[in-house]
Amino acid sequence: MQKRIFIKDLIVNKEFIVAGWVQELRDLSNIKFILLRDMTGVVQCTIKKDSSAWEKFADLTLESVIKINGKTKEANVKSEEVSVKNLELEVSDLDILNKAENLPIQIIKKDKSIQTDLSKRLDHRYLDIRRKEIKAIFKIQNTIINSFREFFYSQNFIEIQPPGIIATSTEGGTNLFKAKYFDKNVYLAQSPQLYKQMAAISLERVYSTSPVWRAEKHNTIRHLNEARQMDIEVAFADEFEVMKYLEDSVVFIIKKVLDKNKEELKILNLNLKIPQSKYLSYKDAVEILNKNGYKMKYGDDFDPLAEKKFDEIYKDTILFIHDWPQSLKPFYIWPKEGKEKLSGGFDALYGGIEISSGGKRIHIPELLTEEIKKRDLNPKDFSWYIDAFRTGAPPHSGWSIGLERFTMTLLKLDNIREACLFPRDRDRLTP
Numbered sequence: 001m002q003k004r005i006f007i008k009d010l011i012v013n014k015e016f017i018v019a020g021w022v023q024e025l026r027d028l029s030n031i032k033f034i035l036l037r038d039m040t041g042v043v044q045c046t047i048k049k050d051s052s053a054w055e056k057f058a059d060l061t062l063e064s065v066i067k068i069n070g071k072t073k074e075a076n077v078k079s080e081e082v083s084v085k086n087l088e089l090e091v092s093d094l095d096i097l098n099k100a101e102n103l104p105i106q107i108i109k110k111d112k113s114i115q116t117d118l119s120k121r122l123d124h125r126y127l128d129i130r131r132k133e134i135k136a137i138f139k140i141q142n143t144i145i146n147s148f149r150e151f152f153y154s155q156n157f158i159e160i161q162p163p164g165i166i167a168t169s170t171e172g173g174t175n176l177f178k179a180k181y182f183d184k185n186v187y188l189a190q191s192p193q194l195y196k197q198m199a200a201i202s203l204e205r206v207y208s209t210s211p212v213w214r215a216e217k218h219n220t221i222r223h224l225n226e227a228r229q230m231d232i233e234v235a236f237a238d239e240f241e242v243m244k245y246l247e248d249s250v251v252f253i254i255k256k257v258l259d260k261n262k263e264e265l266k267i268l269n270l271n272l273k274i275p276q277s278k279y280l281s282y283k284d285a286v287e288i289l290n291k292n293g294y295k296m297k298y299g300d301d302f303d304p305l306a307e308k309k310f311d312e313i314y315k316d317t318i319l320f321i322h323d324w325p326q327s328l329k330p331f332y333i334w335p336k337e338g339k340e341k342l343s344g345g346f347d348a349l350y351g352g353i354e355i356s357s358g359g360k361r362i363h364i365p366e367l368l369t370e371e372i373k374k375r376d377l378n379p380k381d382f383s384w385y386i387d388a389f390r391t392g393a394p395p396h397s398g399w400s401i402g403l404e405r406f407t408m409t410l411l412k413l414d415n416i417r418e419a420c421l422f423p424r425d426r427d428r429l430t431p
Helices: 118-123 132-154 193-203 239-260 262-267 282-291 304-313 365-374 379-388 403-410
Strands: 015-027 031-038 041-048 065-074 087-098 178-181 184-188 205-213 226-235 276-281 317-322 345-350 353-360 396-402
Touching (some): 015 087, 031 065, 132 205, 132 226, 132 239, 132 262, 193 226, 193 379, 193 396, 226 239, 226 403, 239 262, 239 317, 239 345, 239 353, 239 396, 276 282, 282 304, 282 317, 304 345, 304 353, 353 403, 365 379
Parallel strands (some): 041 087, 276 317
Antiparallel strands (some): 015 031, 015 065, 031 041, 065 087, 205 226, 226 396, 317 345, 345 353, 353 396
8 A cells, every 4th residue: 555655755757645634725627726735845736627536626625634646747837835846746536534614713814914813713723733833833842842852961961750749839839729639639830840959969960841830810921820841950050050051052942943943934034043141140130220211129020021121232142140139039049148148049031031040059958948937938848858958969050941931032922822832821721
């Protein structure tokens, strides 16, 4: 039995079987045309009156899944809609594998002025991702996450798989999803933070890609209630060493996207540049904002408008802001000595949005207990975590990048939901 071939692998003057989705239909008096699409491209298929497919054409609808037998030949017309521009497929027979009916949204838009609401598109995401622009986003996201893995694997890091079910809050607070686990109350993990630390104090260099859940009742263009994180944790390293890992890995990822996703970047009309890096203390960052017309006080966190202002000042730059006030960072971030009560925490901004936060961690049990108490948390709830550092724990540091948020800022998307295959927010649980 002849095997199906991908459209990108077609060559002239050969018989092939191809399969995919009907992208367009044109019915002329003496010839009929089908634009057929699979994951690799689009090919024009022609049906003449002597073909057994002639009568079957009448049953075809847009987005129906079909299989075609035919022979390739040089194309008479070089259509811009066709990715295999030098040939067409002359159809000898076709089979309708699954007929599409009542499409709720358009896949191919002839009129660019007609826009489908994002909410409606997400209601029918399984169709929306057939659009070439949406495919391009997730092909690039595929490069992002695989390049992250490739970079840290090449640096002798060990990939770990942290749990998604936890017994207590990772970062304090109440914004967790509670669940029942047999006869116990548990939570969906806010972060792999505590577990990657416990791995790093034995394995030294670890990385992970994992889902996280946060129960904040926000409804913004940059937040999801379920997201994916790319994390690292490094023993015998301070915050500046892991900031360098972040800088180098982001540059590596963007270079990979530029190399592997030329067609997708063209579809999205993007001209990516390799970013520069800039390091600022929190204090200097606040002063720079104030000098550039954005007023904020020392001790405040940076809001979205402040992050956009930094992007105006430092275009095409990964901005590392370090030496934050300890009060603005989680309990596990190392407190520095001195009157200013600074921390070993940092944030990284890129494209007008925070893409990462991290820092040096506390590895001294007594100090960790003290910081937990300062946040009005109960050290007994974290005893298993604190006790891990009584067994010979080295200093260590790390960070995380949100996959969807990084995709959003890299591709200049208007809403983080565009960068998530099936978004989960406070209003959406399906599809």
